[in-house]
Amino acid sequence: MVEYEGTTTRCCLCGKVIPTWGSKNPDPLRSDSDQRCCDECFTEKVIPARQVMVGQREEKMKKITVSLSEEFELWKLERIRDSFNAELGEESYSLEDVAQILLSDAIIEKVRTL
Ligand SMILES: [Zn+2]
Numbered sequence: 819m820v821e822y823e824g825t826t827t828r829c830c831l832c833g834k835v836i837p838t839w840g841s842k843n844p845d846p847l848r849s850d851s852d853q854r855c856c857d858e859c860f861t862e863k864v865i866p867a868r869q870v871m872v873g874q875r876e877e878k879m880k881k882i883t884v885s886l887s888e889e890f891e892l893w894k895l896e897r898i899r900d901s902f903n904a905e906l907g908e909e910s911y912s913l914e915d916v917a918q919i920l921l922s923d924a925i926i927e928k929v930r931t932l
Pocket of ligand 1: 860
């Protein structure tokens, strides 16, 4: 058994006795603030777990961003429909109508630039 100077603690992941000073934070594998882990466990277990978490967070952010931009498109479409209808003074355009008009305009615009 190796003796360390100063205080020692036990790696919360493998149970090895390690110096407290220089021990690592095992978050997210153990979240209690007084838990520490050794260098090997940190490299082999904690870092991969953190990378997985970052990946999941990015995936979640991507989904939120996509749904936000879809909502924004819908919001823009509703504003355009409202201004069409305000101009005509009646509720004559549906969202589908507006989408059709914008789509055909976009196609006409594309044909013009060819
Ligand atoms: Zn360990």
